[in-house]
Amino acid sequence: MRISAIAAAILATAVTATSIEKRSGCTATSYSEIAGTKSCSSIVIQGPFTVPANQMIDLTGLKTGCAVKIVGTITFAKGNLDVNNFLVTIGGTNINVDATKGIFNGNGPLYWDGKGGNGGVNKPRFLRLFKMSGSLTGLTILNGPVMTVSILGCNGLTVSGVTIDNRGPKYALGHNTDGFGISSSNDVTITGAKVYNSDDCLALNSGTNIKFTNNYCWGGHGISIGSIKAGAIVDGVTVSGSTVVNSANAIRIKAYPNATGGKVNNVTYSDITLSSIQNYGVVIEQDYTNAGPTGKPGAAAPITNVNLNNIHGTMAKKGLSVYVLCA
Numbered sequence: 215m216r217i218s219a220i221a222a223a224i225l226a227t228a229v230t231a232t233s234i235e236k237r238s239g240c241t242a243t244s245y246s247e248i249a250g251t252k253s254c255s256s257i258v259i260q261g262p263f264t265v266p267a268n269q270m271i272d273l274t275g276l277k278t279g280c281a282v283k284i285v286g287t288i289t290f291a292k293g294n295l296d297v298n299n300f301l302v303t304i305g306g307t308n309i310n311v312d313a314t315k316g317i318f319n320g321n322g323p324l325y326w327d328g329k330g331g332n333g334g335v336n337k338p339r340f341l342r343l344f345k346m347s348g349s350l351t352g353l354t355i356l357n358g359p360v361m362t363v364s365i366l367g368c369n370g371l372t373v374s375g376v377t378i379d380n381r382g383p384k385y386a387l388g389h390n391t392d393g394f395g396i397s398s399s400n401d402v403t404i405t406g407a408k409v410y411n412s413d414d415c416l417a418l419n420s421g422t423n424i425k426f427t428n429n430y431c432w433g434g435h436g437i438s439i440g441s442i443k444a445g446a447i448v449d450g451v452t453v454s455g456s457t458v459v460n461s462a463n464a465i466r467i468k469a470y471p472n473a474t475g476g477k478v479n480n481v482t483y484s485d486i487t488l489s490s491i492q493n494y495g496v497v498i499e500q501d502y503t504n505a506g507p508t509g510k511p512g513a514a515a516p517i518t519n520v521n522l523n524n525i526h527g528t529m530a531k532k533g534l535s536v537y538v539l540c541a
Contacts, residue, residue: 244263245266252273252276255277256280258282262288270302273306276309278306278307279307280310284312284313291321292321300339301320301341302342303343304346305343306346309346310349317356318353321357323357329389332389337359339362341364343371351373351374351376353377354379366396372402373394373405380411389412392411392415393409393413393416393431394416394417395416395417396419396420398421405425405429406428407430410432414434415429415458417440418439420446424450427455428455428456435463437453437456439478440466443473448478451481454485454486457489461491462493465497466498468499469502471502471510473514477516478516481520482520483522484523487527490530496535496537498537499511500512500540
């Protein structure tokens with residue numbers, strides 16, 4: 215009897231350990247399996263598979279310290295979600311995403327109509343890092359419908375080695391295909407990224423202690439702070455060791471003339487290489503609107519303590535090296 219009881223206890227312990235092991239490492243090989251992994255401490259999302267139209271991957275509320283691995287190609291079928299939706303959202307504390315062998319394909323050319331987020335067919339944003347700390351490493355993102363990576367409400371996040379490539383068919387119609395957009399975040403570093411798009415490589419709308427280092431930007435509107443709207447504060451920015459190629463602008467700070475309560479302060483650009491810049495090498499303006507600059511700057515959002523060191527390279531024939539329009 216005693217031997218039987220001991221054997222039963224050992225068996226129960228083994229079963230419990232096995233079940234804990236399974237829960238601690240979970241793999242999803244299809245869209246329908248992803249929701250079941252959110253309680254795991256280690257998650258593998260294994261492509262190839264297709265996310266059905268109008269469905270989104272939700273990886274928020276993950277366990278603290280969760281390790282997420284993304285492998286293979288995950289394609290998102292075209293749907294009719296609008297710009298208020300994100301095809302993928304990741305969030306949590308100390309979340310570390312290894313996507314060095316992962317690819318997201320958003321089927322952007324099926325949406326692109328030259329209007330971006332300002333009209334035309336509905337277009338979802340692609341990837342949102344939301345209230346996340348930790349890291350994202352090595353993801354390749356292809357053909358984002360609009361606004362590729364949004365970093366919102368993050369504190370202590372490093373994004374490294376990410377490639378964003380929006381050069382698919384109908385590339386010229388891919389309006390608002392921004393690379394990285396940052397809002398309401400602190401202590402964020404983006405490094406070693408390659409961005410091929412037709413809008414801002416970086417759009418820093420609000421945030422503090424932001425670093426953008428050793429990145430490559432091709433074909434868009436440059437490395438931008440703003441557009442600064444009312445109440446938006448950008449303070450403590452380092453942009454260094456980066457290259458901007460074949461773009462409308464290289465370095466850009468843009469604020470709405472009536473952006474009361476907004477400000478840009480303590481910004482340093484250093485060791486930036488420019489090549490074939492069409493409009494402006496450096497442009498700082500307080501007359502920006504979504505419809506375009508007005509030529510009438512306003513001082514509602516002061517721009518102070520901006521430092522530019524070793525900004526060098528080539529402009530197109532009609533381009534201007536520096537343009538400043540401030541109140």
